[in-house]
Amino acid sequence: MVTITDVARHAGVAPSTVSYVLSGKRAISSTTRQRVLSSIRVLGYHPHAGARSLASNRSNVIALVLPLRSGMHLPVLMQFAIAVVTTARQYDHDVLLVTADEGPDGLRRVAASAMVDAIVLMDVELHDTRVPMLRELDRPSVLIGFPAEPDGLTCVDLDFFQAGAACVEHLASLGHRHVALLGAPPAVYERGTGFAQRTRAGFLDTADRLGLSGIAIACEEETDQVAASVHALLTRQPEVTGLVVHNEAAVGSIMAALAAHGRRVPDDISVVAICPDETAERTEPALSSVLIPAEEVGAQSVSLLMRKLEGELVPDASLLAPRLTVRASTAALPAGHAG
């Protein structure tokens, strides 16, 4: 193993000088710096991470904590994770992956052993058991999602309220007067998942505000149950011509169920989804959608975390504005339906 002493000897300087070249914490003459850097290159020197963290009290590693329940969609989770890693690398940090099945103790462990300098919590729920632990730890942290009591915590998320609102506004602008939301499975609402509830609130409030009739119903993910839900909806509320779907897994089944009922999209009914672009584009017809900006959220949370590590103050809540992409699944209300 090549050590800092080897580099120092090779360059004809003291070890501390090598350290200062690397950290930039003291001025070093350009000629010395060049000499040191070239020795580093020649010898293939890589500082020992453990030694560095012991001496400096900084590991340059952040923890990425996966959600408790994998109710959330795996692909979106992965997009988050990739964005977090990529962004962390831009700040010269690495990412330790922590699963939640260790529970809050996993958090304490990686923090107390000084493995990580800071923590990103993914997919935070309203009553998340990891949050109290986070509070008693002294490490900077960022949450993706909002808990019930976000005071003093830094949280990042898509603005789901605005996302729900944007969908309704889009449908309203096309002339639709009767809209429905097919949401997450009932269990997701029951356990108080913030993003599902906020989408529903945005949907209902906006329908109300714009004078539309709006109905929000939960929706399971299995094909047959989806079919039943769609059936119930179309039977009881046949006047609905605008559908908002906030359930990525059920998108396919919902489209199939609509077809089975003889409702053509977008001729008879317009559909707008809240889901990744990928999903929206793989459907026939391609869905107008509000995307979950996983990359953006991941990158943003790491940037905030780095600023906190620098001692900077950052805003408590960062809500990323929804962006609605219009595709083939929404159209103006046909004349016959005008209400």
Add this chain to the structure above:
Amino acid sequence: MVTITDVARHAGVAPSTVSYVLSGKRAISSTTRQRVLSSIRVLGYHPHAGARSLASNRSNVIALVLPLRSGMHLPVLMQFAIAVVTTARQYDHDVLLVTADEGPDGLRRVAASAMVDAIVLMDVELHDTRVPMLRELDRPSVLIGFPAEPDGLTCVDLDFFQAGAACVEHLASLGHRHVALLGAPPAVYERGTGFAQRTRAGFLDTADRLGLSGIAIACEEETDQVAASVHALLTRQPEVTGLVVHNEAAVGSIMAALAAHGRRVPDDISVVAICPDETAERTEPALSSVLIPAEEVGAQSVSLLMRKLEGELVPDASLLAPRLTVRASTAALPAGHAG
């Protein structure tokens, strides 16, 4: 911060004794051990990971390296990752997530800086640029997937050849004589991805061996291109009654395209897929399928890695046997088709 010296003082022993209690590397009397352990609990001691890695030359962290191209399916990747983390924790190790967009240098960095003791490479391709780097590093490693020259490397994967074979055997046992494989997108074959090619080989060889007519074609993921492929297949080979699908993303579109052609599943045509159970069960009708045992592969690779870290010798290749689950999408060949 609580240090080993604090614990030693509290328990009335030497720091080295505390260390030996924790590591078990020397005999310690039961009374001393109890006293030390209770001090550890009372004080809330967590060993400093950096100090430990500096002194012992072991970080108790492994690297999990994501694939170069995310051509692979994100959810499966995430399942792998979760399984790897969970298993690593059982061996008292943590997991550092490394993305491949750093390239092979990322590998060198985490290895040379002693951040990680060992490396798991996910989704290895036939000509994977990370493999040569792995060879010049001295760290133990395990690959998920097989490169072109796997000599001396430890590789784990589903046995895709057998998976392809199992699908054909299943169809053959139901009386089907004309089978087709709808595989990965052409680009995947072109860049020499092992699992796609081995599935195709298993499919073709077995069809041949059992005297079936078998045709393998690549298949894009976009709905309209899938429809075109299915159309071409059914038009040119109308006698096909057994379909093997090895393209998770296209499953839905393929089913839709079959329906559009008036082919009922499984009455007119049987379909068996190679995909996660989740996908198979979310389709209508539920698909008979060979699953990609992500959890098993992830767990297995970590177990092997730990054995290598202990200096044990492990087999070069571990192929996990495919398990075919029969669901509603396959049925006996109708009498009319008997060939």
Add this chain to the structure above:
DNA sequence: GATATCCGTCGAAGCGCTTCGACGTCGGCC
């Protein structure tokens, strides 16, 4: 009963790095 053996514990060295204070040198300033 003396010697060899093992068990349980201690003390000290050292892992590779950062950082602080010290020191020599130079230029600017009155």
Add this chain to the structure above:
DNA sequence: GGCCGACGTCGAAGCGCTTCGACGGATATC
């Protein structure tokens, strides 16, 4: 021309841990 501050570099201490050799005491061996 002497003083001061800034600059560039060095040396040493110390971060918290593991591990090796040493050592006293109990146990086994002849």
